[in-house]
Amino acid sequence: xxxxIKKLKSQIIEELALEEFTPDDINADDPLFxxxxxxxxxxxxxxxxxxxxxxxxxxxxxxxxxxxxxxxKTIAEHIQKHQS
Amino acid sequence: MEEKIDAGLPAFLxxxxxxxxxxxxxxxxxxxxxxxGFMTSTFLVESGxxxxxxxxxxxxxxxxxxxxxxxxxxxxxxxxxxxxxxxxNPALFVYTLPNLLIGEISIKYALKGESTFFVSRQxxxxxxxxxCSWLLxxxxxxxxxxxxxxxxxxxxxxxxxxxxxxxxxxxxQENAWPFTSNTMTTLYRAIN
Numbered sequence: 623x624x625x626x627i628k629k630l631k632s633q634i635i636e637e638l639a640l641e642e643f644t645p646d647d648i649n650a651d652d653p654l655f656x657x658x659x660x661x662x663x664x665x666x667x668x669x670x671x672x673x674x675x676x677x678x679x680x681x682x683x684x685x686x687x688x689x690x691x692x693x694x695k696t697i698a699e700h701i702q703k704h705q706s
Numbered sequence: 707m708e709e710k711i712d713a714g715l716p717a718f719l720x721x722x723x724x725x726x727x728x729x730x731x732x733x734x735x736x737x738x739x740x741x742x743g744f745m746t747s748t749f750l751v752e753s754g755x756x757x758x759x760x761x762x763x764x765x766x767x768x769x770x771x772x773x774x775x776x777x778x779x780x781x782x783x784x785x786x787x788x789x790x791x792x793x794x795n796p797a798l799f800v801y802t803l804p805n806l807l808i809g810e811i812s813i814k815y816a817l818k819g820e821s822t823f824f825v826s827r828q829x830x831x832x833x834x835x836x837x838c839s840w841l842l843x844x845x846x847x848x849x850x851x852x853x854x855x856x857x858x859x860x861x862x863x864x865x866x867x868x869x870x871x872x873x874x875x876x877x878x879q880e881n882a883w884p885f886t887s888n889t890m891t892t893l894y895r896a897i898n
Contacts, residue, residue, distance in 0.1 A: 639797070641720075641734040667796035675793045 626698045634694070637672045638665050650694040658693070666691060673697070679704050715861040719745055728753070730814065737778040737801035740810045743769065743855045746865045747811045750851065754815050756869055757849070764848040766820040766841050767808045770834060771856035774825050775804045780859045807855060819847055829854045831890035838870050848872065854894065866894055
């Protein structure tokens with residue numbers, strides 16, 4: 623899980639052009655939207671595309687999407703569940 | 707800011723941003739055309755200082771170019787051109803209109819005045835001059851940021867912005883040039 627979280631942080635920084643952040647700046651438990659990383663709705667769409675493109679995971683239910691995309695950790699947990 | 711350069715433009719603009727001392731993380735999310743316009747506007751108004759005398763609701767932005775948002779259009783197309791690798795990029799899609807660069811400048815300086823984007827094959831300073839004059843004479847516009855910000859898919863670019871102020875405005879900058887299409891053309895040619 624730790625390895626996946628580390629990889630996810632780098633991928634999200636690159637894909638969402640968060641150039642002012644390093645992986646160490648991002649706490650895996652912090653919310654990605656709102657007060658956390660401050661991502662916006664376009665970032666949310668980009669995350670959905672990234673999960674599909676890199677991990678083959680499609681998020682079709684918006685309510686489930688909110689829970690999955692809550693933090694780096696929740697995304698990692700969902701990926702792990704999908705891969706097992 | 708005017709230059710014809712190569713594929714190093716993204717790195718160049720990032721470097722300009724970093725050395726400017728600005729703290730504006732959204733810069734990194736902009737497409738290249740918006741970054742070009744954003745940094746040019748930053749130099750023009752010296753981080754907003756020149757706009758301070760004006761009501762942000764009454765500052766207009768009128769920009770023109772020849773390539774519209776073609777550079778970003780190309781990049782976006784690359785994300786949807788292969789049926790087996792069809793992943794539309796939302797972050798690119800939102801920039802597939804040239805007036806997004808006006809939006810970025812407006813957000814940075816909280817400007818809510820008139821905004822217009824013209825696309826013409828060559829810089830048409832006569833039209834820009836006529837339109838800006840009309841805004842200043844017939845609306846409550848107090849100042850206009852206008853110019854030519856052009857970028858093609860090979861990253862050839864030209865970027866020049868002018869701040870147009872009314873002659874009777876107390877806030878008008880000293881040593882200002884007269885606002886005519888000839889002045890704009892002369893200054894444009896001077897940096898070409």
